[in-house]
Structure formats: structure tokens, C-alpha cells
Amino acid sequence: MDEQHERADGPFRARGGPPWRRGGPPPWAPGPSWWDHRADGGRLPWRSTVLVTVIVLAGSTMAAHGRAGDRVGLDVFAYLLLVLASVQLLWRQRYPVVIVYGTALCATVYLAAGYPYGPVFLPVALGCFAAIVAGHRYAAWGAVALLWAAHTVVGHWLYGYLPPPGDGPAAWAQEAVVAAWVLAVVAVSELVRVKREQWAQARVERERAARRRADEERLRIARELHDVLAHSISVINVQAGVGLALLDSDPEQARTALTTIKAAGREALGEVRQVLDTLRAPGEAPRAPAPGLDRLPELVEQAAGAGLTVGIGTGGKRVTPAPGADLAAFRIVQEALTNVVRHSESRRAHVQLDYRQGGLTVTVDDDGPASHAEAGGSGNGLAGMRERAAALGGTIEAGPRPDGGFRVVAELPLAPPAPLSEDSR
Structure with a gap:
């Protein structure tokens, strides 16, 4: 998207x-x-x-x-x-x-x-x-x-x-009075000029900050929509191909594929509606909670509908991340699995969550090799993952594994970063 x-x-x-x-x-x-x-x-x-x-x-x-x-x-x-x-x-x-x-x-x-x-x-x-x-x-x-x-x-x-x-x-004293009057007028005028320039500059800075917040909000919404639609449409695309291929030879399997398409479409519509609700009612809390790592089983089920078997492993003492980190981790896993469905011939993937002091490492592996078929998409998936991690103060590394396949590693802080002041921005 x-x-x-x-x-x-x-x-x-x-x-x-x-x-x-x-x-x-x-x-x-x-x-x-x-x-x-x-x-x-x-x-x-x-x-x-x-x-x-x-x-x-x-x-x-x-x-x-x-x-x-x-x-x-x-x-x-x-x-x-x-x-x-x-x-x-x-x-x-x-x-x-x-x-x-x-x-x-x-x-x-x-x-x-x-x-x-x-x-x-x-x-x-x-x-x-x-x-x-x-x-x-x-x-x-x-x-x-x-x-x-x-x-x-x-x-x-x-x-x-x-x-x-x-x-x-x-009298020269009279000239001194006139000179003092002139200096006073000039000084007051200069003071007002400087104040007006400061007010104008402050107004410009407020407008820039408002535009920056609007840009950041648009980028956030675009990332959300991309992640939701890219994953769901990938599942729908795979299942549509399966359904068409088996429509005549195995109608029951084709029915299963259509059922998966319906479920993926319903899930995508629900999440898109949640994003759009925040636009229609600014300032109000969303009616549904943002997705997080507790919904990984749903991702696994959706990936299974697309023919991908996903294993999940956990290391370290599990803690509940901050809402922003929880959502980012979920979206990164979702996008990584979407890329496996689109770009890899592997039918297996593994998600590893390693909790450490103050941070979370998310690793998504597939065995490859890469698929050479046209996968579609906008090419913004990895960029979106990096933007999500960077917004929290984390990092993303993605690339081929030495033994084949592909690996995505995200390092995310569990707590939200300290807000930046206007001067530091």
C-alpha cells in the first residue's frame, strides 16, 4: 500500500x-x-x-x-x-x-x-x-x-x-532633553519590533510543529493500513489461487479456501474500521484495543490458512510491553510473515521472542529459498518495519541467512522513549 x-x-x-x-x-x-x-x-x-x-x-x-x-x-x-x-x-x-x-x-x-x-x-x-x-x-x-x-x-x-x-x-540641557526623547522613541519602537518578530517566529514554529504532528499521524495511519491490508490481502491472494485450482477437482478444499478468504477479509475490515474510527472521532479512545503480541495465535492461524506453518518460541522472563512496543512487535511479526508468504518458497517460519532487561528481541526466520514469482505489493514493508522500530528507539536488521532463507531481527525497548523537546527536534 x-x-x-x-x-x-x-x-x-x-x-x-x-x-x-x-x-x-x-x-x-x-x-x-x-x-x-x-x-x-x-x-x-x-x-x-x-x-x-x-x-x-x-x-x-x-x-x-x-x-x-x-x-x-x-x-x-x-x-x-x-x-x-x-x-x-x-x-x-x-x-x-x-x-x-x-x-x-x-x-x-x-x-x-x-x-x-x-x-x-x-x-x-x-x-x-x-x-x-x-x-x-x-x-x-x-x-x-x-x-x-x-x-x-x-x-x-x-x-x-x-x-x-x-x-x-x-540651552544645551534642552538639547539633551530632545536627544533623550528621540532615544526613548527609538528604543520603544525597536523593542516592539523585536517582540513582534519573536511572536511571528513563535507562530511559525507552532505551525511547523502542527504540520510535523499531522505528518507523523498520517505516516502512522499509512503504516497501520499497509500492515493490515498487506497481510490480509496476501492470505486472500494465496487462498484464491488454491480455490481456483481446486474448484473442479476438490470442491471441499476449495470451500475451505473460500472460508479462509472470508475470515481474512472480515479481520481486515475490522482493523481498517478501527483505524478509520480514530479519524472520524478525534480525541476519543478507540472502541477496540490495538493488536499486540497476545494475538500472535491469530497470526499463526491466518498464516496456516495461507499454507505457512509458524512456530513460536519465547525466551527470558515474559513481561507486558508498553502499548506502542506491543503494537510494533505485532506488526513487525505480521509484516515478516506476510513477506514469507509473498516472497519465499518455504512453507515453514519460526518466530522467537526473547525478553531481556528493558527490551525485547523479535526474530522471524524462514528456510527459503526466495520465490521468483511476481508477489505484488508496494515494497514498503521493510521500510515500514524500520520506521516503527525507529519511532520507539529500536532497530531492525533484515537479510538473507548464511545457510539460506531470510531473517528479520527487531530490537525494541519495552518502555516508551522519553519525549523530545522542541529544541532537541
């Missing part, structure tokens, strides 16, 4: 895959280019922009009343600059680079004209924040650095040429 592996997209499957599979950028990618009109999905942050505009206008008006005579009073040009600086924030998500430089330019012209300070830096801070969070760090740093440099030049060298008349040089 062929095992096909495809990636699971989890909750995105019904919508055609996650956004970055449908042409959009991945969530961990840097922010969009400043000319990208789709950055915010077409919605403008007008509520926050209106709030910022009201705060800037009201705060600047109060600052103008508080510093009457010290700075130039607000006029139409001042209000235009304040409104322009604030309204630009409507497009801070679409054009973060343009907006951070635009707000910085408005603030520079406003201060150079001698108007009172007030909350004029608030639009610059929000524009810088938007640019850094969007991934345009150097553009945001450059804009606020130019604002601080322009403020320093105006306050210490060009004050004599700019309003208000008779103004003196600015």
Missing part, C-alpha cells in the same frame, strides 16, 4: 493555504516597501489619527498661552503645519518611510518658525514607531536624527535669523 506524504496546512486548508502560500508575504518577513499600497489591507487608521490631531492642536494651543511673549503665537500657518503633521499619520502603515520624514519635516519647520513646543513631536514619534515596526529601521533613525540635528542648528546657530526676534541660543 503506497504511503503518500503531503504537507498539512491545518486551519488554512479550507481557505487555499496560508497567506504567504497564496502570493502574500510570510508573517515574519520585513515590512512592505514604502510604495506598497496593500500594506494595511486598504483600511486607514482614522480614529487614532483624529485623536492625535485633537491632542496636538489642543496641547499646542495650551502651550502657546503658557508661553505668551516667549515664542511666536499660533497663526494659520502654525495650525496648518500641526494639522498636516497629524493627518499624515493616516498613511503611516501604507507609506511608513514617507510619513516619518514628512512628520519630521513639519516639526522642523514648526520649530524653526518660532512656535511653542507643545506636543508637536507626537506625530513624529508615531511615524517613527510605524516605520521601525514595519522594518524600515534606518529610515526612521535617519528622520529623527535629522530632526534633532535641525533643532540643534536652529537653536544654536540660526536663532538670530529666525523668529521670534531677539531670541537667544537654546
